[in-house]
Amino acid sequence: NAGVTQTPKFRVLKTGQSMTLLCAQDMNHEYMYWYRQDPGMGLRLIHYSVGEGTTAKGEVPDGYNVSRLKKQNFLLGLESAAPSQTSVYFCASSTVPDQPQHFGDGTRLSIL
Amino acid sequence: KQEVTQIPAALSVPEGENLVLNCSFTDSAIYNLQWFRQDPGKGLTSLLLIQSSQREQTSGRLNASLDKSSGRSTLYIAASQPGDSATYLCAVGNTNAGKSTFGDGTTLTVKP
Numbered sequence: 084n085a086g087v088t089q090t091p092k093f094r095v096l097k098t099g100q101s102m103t104l105l106c107a108q109d110m111n112h113e114y115m116y117w118y119r120q121d122p123g124m125g126l127r128l129i130h131y132s133v134g135e136g137t138t139a140k141g142e143v144p145d146g147y148n149v150s151r152l153k154k155q156n157f158l159l160g161l162e163s164a165a166p167s168q169t170s171v172y173f174c175a176s177s178t179v180p181d182q183p184q185h186f187g188d189g190t191r192l193s194i195l
Numbered sequence: 196k197q198e199v200t201q202i203p204a205a206l207s208v209p210e211g212e213n214l215v216l217n218c219s220f221t222d223s224a225i226y227n228l229q230w231f232r233q234d235p236g237k238g239l240t241s242l243l244l245i246q247s248s249q250r251e252q253t254s255g256r257l258n259a260s261l262d263k264s265s266g267r268s269t270l271y272i273a274a275s276q277p278g279d280s281a282t283y284l285c286a287v288g289n290t291n292a293g294k295s296t297f298g299d300g301t302t303l304t305v306k307p
């Protein structure tokens with residue numbers, strides 16, 4: 084019963100490096116979301132997808148790109164990492180918006 | 196812009212006590228409202244989801260209410276247990292695309 088799986092769980096990057104965070108869900112959900120969680124700022128939506136092949140900007144999209152080539156996967160990319168992107172990143176999915184969102188356990192990303 | 200506030204930021208109670216967590220939001224034109232639980236180092240687990248047309252939802256010892264006109268929701272926990280210790284977040288769904296605004300959470304400690 085995997086649910087939503089995020090890889091990697093931890094990562095340390097240097098400023099300017101690039102990386103991709105992977106989110107995979109096995110529940111056949113249409114909607115997928117990427118959030119970042121920072122102390123005192125709650126969870127903020129970065130990008131989201133309402134179905135395979137679609138993506139849309141959330142509240143804080145700058146510095147990030149996403150792709151949803153397959154329904155079960157939602158990738159979050161950092162092209163040139165900056166210290167301000169140090170955060171815990173969460174992926175979530177849902178069948179439709181009026182159903183609960185299911186979250187992964189997060190990726191803890193530090194950028195030096 | 197929707198703003199979500201959760202007060203208090205932290206709450207400590209003895210085991211067995213009934214308690215209420217509060218969530219307030221500034222824009223009453225919401226799609227739904229969700230309460231989540233987050234354990235340290237983990238993702239969010241959905242507890243209850245209230246649609247905009249509903250007034251309350253119940254699950255076991257948990258009861259969530261929604262008053263859109265006053266911009267408030269409460270999460271009532273009956274007969275609290277040490278296992279209830281966690282951070283509780285509310286998320287206001289703003290659109291039918293699943294975009295939500297999260298509060299910063301209330302960290303609950305239930306002492307044996």
